[in-house]
Amino acid sequence: MLVDAHAHLLPRDYPADAPECFPRMEPIDGDTARTLLFGTMRYRARDVFFDAERRVAAQDASGVDMEVVSPMPPLLRYDLPAADGLSLARHVNEFTATLSGAAPERLVGLGMVPLQDPDTATAELAAIRDQGLRGVEIASNVLGASIGDERFVPFFAEAQRLDLAVFVHAMPARTDRLPASAMGTYVVGVEGALAAASMIAGGTAGKCPDLRISFSHAAGGFPLMLPRAQYFWGGTWNEEPAVPERAIAHDDGPSPIEYARRFYYDSLVFDRRAIRYLIDLLGPDRLLVGSDFPAMPREEPAGATLRGMDLPADVLAAITGENALRWLGLPTPRA
Template structure:
């Protein structure tokens, strides 16, 4: 069984009378596709983005048993007025629920909330759960603020209380040290690292030990920095016993690696060597299959690079689907016992 834990959807349209700042889905002559227009964003969206039947057909063609579908990241537009952001989130969440209702076992929906208003975002989580959605997707930064900022802690605490899953999608943030061409590559890697590190350093990870949260693209560069962070914390190389005489910034709390191993990470990192490092450092029980479909083409077959590692059977079972079930809070009793 394979669960694709990083895939996206778009609404096929928006209600009449929607605020002018809402997106639009414009028809494309001679095609069933539509053009997403949202501010400066113009994105041709294939029918598979918004038609459930096409989605199931695409799963079958790729060997996918189930998808966790989250809003296409441009919809996470936090510079909208808070009331408009809430209205947009509610419409997107209705669409996610409709898609999921087509086949709840194969389409597992995540919604969105207006993170530009943390109180409203936390309040809206109850409605997300009532719609039957598994959780929400948020961006790696909120108008330039790290998600580990204390102002977002009540939101994460409410998600933990309600048992909802969080998917953090890396989103470019303004940076003047790299050209714009790096926004979708290097900056996304930086953003992933910032978002996960901010939850660890800001206290959210410690305050919410039961929060089920995953990061797109393995949280970017986080894994490469964790051994250094662990050395600063406890003065040890290679996770040897703590040596506080060498520790630069000793701390009696959980180690950075321990905190990082509370998170989940999709393994869409484009290289078998990188996945192997993630398995060795974080554990196969922390990794998910992800594809970014249909914004990007899936590997054929799905998870081809991860399969090439020839993991132990238990490790492959974890990575291919059991970790996704744990992250979603849908673990069958026999899997929970493993």
């Protein structure tokens, strides 16, 4: 079984009476695709973004058994007024529920919330669950604020209580330290690292121990930061037993790596050497398959790199499907 835990959707349309700040989807003459217009963004969206039949056909062509579909990240516009953000989220969530409901064995939907207003976002989680969606997608920062900030703890606590999965998609924050052309590469890697690190350093991981949270693109540079954090916590190399008197920042709680092994990470890192490091450091039970489809083309067939790594059968089965089902809170098939 292969579950693509990182794939995206776009609604086909938006209400005619929607606020001006809403996206628009305009038809393209002689084409089944549509043009997404959102602020300064213009994007040609193929029909596979919003057509369940086309999505299932694309899965079949790539050897995918199930997709976890979340809103295209540009829809996570936390700069909108809270009321407009809630209205947009509800429209997108309704579409997501309809799309996934058209093929429930093949499509699992994640909702979105206006996290710029943490109270409103927290209250909306129950509606997401009641629509049959399995979780919620959030950006790696909220108008530059860390998701590990204490103001978001009630949101994560409610997601934990409602048994909803959380998917953190790396999104650039404002910066002038890299050119705009690097936003989709280096900045996204930095953002993933900051988001995951903030969940540990800010205390949220400790306060929400049963939260099922996944990070896009293996949380960027986070896995390479972990050994240094572990050294500061334990005072030793190579994850040897802690020697508190030699540590720089020791506490009596779980170590940084122990916290990190509670998270999930999609393995869309584009290189088998990076995947081997993730397996070795984080464990094969923490990794998922991801593709960013259809915003990016899938590896063909899906999971080709993983299947070419001579992994033990149980490790391969965990990464390609079982871990994703566990992250979503769905039953795993019997061997």
